[in-house]
Amino acid sequence: MNRNLQQLFNMAEKESRLGIGLMSGTSLDGLDIALCRFNGTGLNTTFELLHFTTIAYEQDFKQDVLSVFAQKQVDLQKLCLLNAKIGSLHAEMILSALKQWRVQVEKVDFIASHGQTIYHAPRRLHQLPGYPDATLQIGDGDHIAVKTGILTISDFRQKQIAAGGEGAPLALYGDVILGSKTGENRLLLNIGGIANITYLPGDGGQVICTDIGPGNTLIDAACRKYFNKPYDEDALIASSGKVNSELLQALMDHPFFEEALPKTTGPELFSLAYVAEAQRNSATIAIAPEDLVATLTAFTAKVIVDFLRESLQNKVDQVFVSGGGARNPVVMQHLSEHLPTVQIQDTEAIGINPDAKEAILFALLGNEAIAGEPLAISSNPAVLMGKFSFPL
Numbered sequence: 001m002n003r004n005l006q007q008l009f010n011m012a013e014k015e016s017r018l019g020i021g022l023m024s025g026t027s028l029d030g031l032d033i034a035l036c037r038f039n040g041t042g043l044n045t046t047f048e049l050l051h052f053t054t055i056a057y058e059q060d061f062k063q064d065v066l067s068v069f070a071q072k073q074v075d076l077q078k079l080c081l082l083n084a085k086i087g088s089l090h091a092e093m094i095l096s097a098l099k100q101w102r103v104q105v106e107k108v109d110f111i112a113s114h115g116q117t118i119y120h121a122p123r124r125l126h127q128l129p130g131y132p133d134a135t136l137q138i139g140d141g142d143h144i145a146v147k148t149g150i151l152t153i154s155d156f157r158q159k160q161i162a163a164g165g166e167g168a169p170l171a172l173y174g175d176v177i178l179g180s181k182t183g184e185n186r187l188l189l190n191i192g193g194i195a196n197i198t199y200l201p202g203d204g205g206q207v208i209c210t211d212i213g214p215g216n217t218l219i220d221a222a223c224r225k226y227f228n229k230p231y232d233e234d235a236l237i238a239s240s241g242k243v244n245s246e247l248l249q250a251l252m253d254h255p256f257f258e259e260a261l262p263k264t265t266g267p268e269l270f271s272l273a274y275v276a277e278a279q280r281n282s283a284t285i286a287i288a289p290e291d292l293v294a295t296l297t298a299f300t301a302k303v304i305v306d307f308l309r310e311s312l313q314n315k316v317d318q319v320f321v322s323g324g325g326a327r328n329p330v331v332m333q334h335l336s337e338h339l340p341t342v343q344i345q346d347t348e349a350i351g352i353n354p355d356a357k358e359a360i361l362f363a364l365l366g367n368e369a370i371a372g373e374p375l376a377i378s379s380n381p382a383v384l385m386g387k388f389s390f391p392l
């Protein structure tokens with residue numbers, strides 16, 4: 001047997017695997033790196049988070065990525081260069097994290113890399129007849145595998161699209177495996193750039209995993225534009241402004257919120273252009289920048305509250321929050337005020353570090369790709385995802 005397949009075969013037969021999960025989300029704040037020990041697969045998976053770090057992106061690099069991010073027209077050469085560069089950069093970041101943790105490279109069985117989403121184009125967004133649902137993540141896995149010497153699994157979303165999904169949210173698989181509990185109607189809420197949820201009914205009923213609207217992406221974009229800040233740390237800007245109810249109403253007025261579940265979205269829709277149009281429609285173009293940030297923050301929170309009340313008809317007993325938005329006190333305050341009967345905690349309460357959650361979920365998908373079986377969850381595609389890159 002060829003040595004790559006032999007290595008894979010041996011790894012699939014092991015009782016436990018050490019895997020690194022990588023996530024660099026739509027917020028472009030940096031690379032999340034989670035080193036996890038997995039035992040078992042599928043619904044019998046147990047995991048331990050051994051180490052976690054986020055390595056921040058440098059400002060120039062972030063600007064470079066932003067230049068090709070979520071836009072219909074980009075510099076194609078830049079996109080091509082970044083595909084290789086991001087792979088190499090992520091490899092360097094992994095090696096530096098392993099060094100810092102004093103973990104030997106040889107001990108790690110696999111890397112599961114999400115890559116950098118550059119464009120997400122579900123049919124509902126592009127509306128071009130004859131074209132499928134599509135999404136693009138860059139940061140090629142071969143560069144990571146060759147540079148680190150570790151088997152790398154990457155580009156998870158394409159398979160899910162090929163099997164009939166929109167390529168997101170992939171949190172579904174890990175959320176069901178790690179978050180379900182019989183007898184509890186749970187909601188796992190991730191407030192990243194985009195907010196997504198997994199509803200896990202306690203009676204084994206239909207699981208729903210969907211994007212629901214903007215998480216931090218509009219707040220971040222407004223902070224970049226008006227305050228030259230990457231985000232509204234501790235919601236200090238939002239707290240200094242007033243929510244403009246006309247603008248809030250106009251922001252809510254979009255067919256995305258009425259569309260059937262599950263659905264996905266991204267900064268391609270929820271952008272400053274979206275905000276500008278809502279401002280025009282509500283004659284609020286002249287509002288103060290801090291009022292704009294306050295209103296965008298209220299928008300993020302209201303979308304979540306409305307979703308729980310309307311789409312899930314108040315059936316949720318417990319919400320477990322993850323992602324950077326869990327650190328936004330104005331968003332969190334709004335949730336607890338408007339959902340008084342729901343217990344809201346972060347995912348630490350179910351043993352998942354809320355900052356590391358998405359990186360853990362990708363590590364788990366890597367573990368499944370190596371040794372799992374396709375998991376049928378409600379009507380979602382039952383597939384094993386990811387492409388294998390061998391170091392040699």
Ligand SMILES: Nc1ncnc2c1ncn2[C@@H]1O[C@H](COP(=O)(O)OP(=O)(O)OP(=O)(O)O)[C@@H](O)[C@H]1O
Pocket residue numbers: 023024025026027028029190191192193194195215216219220230231232233234235322323324325327328329358
């Ligand atoms: N202390 C804080 N106060 C307010 N907001 C915060 C704080 N810390 C993080 N955030 C928000 O969280 C964002 C980062 O969130 P996260 O890393 O979960 O996003 P992501 O993984 O890039 O997104 P996605 O999951 O949508 O791809 C920041 O850009 C910021 O908006």
Ligand SMILES: CC(=O)N[C@H]1[C@@H]2OC[C@@H](O2)[C@@H](O)[C@@H]1O[C@H](C)C(=O)O
Pocket residue numbers: 025026117120135167168169170171172192193194195196211264265266358
């Ligand atoms: C295309 C893409 O990268 N989507 C991300 C994004 O960030 C949050 C939300 O939109 C979610 O749908 C998805 O990521 C998470 C990790 C997921 O697939 O579950």
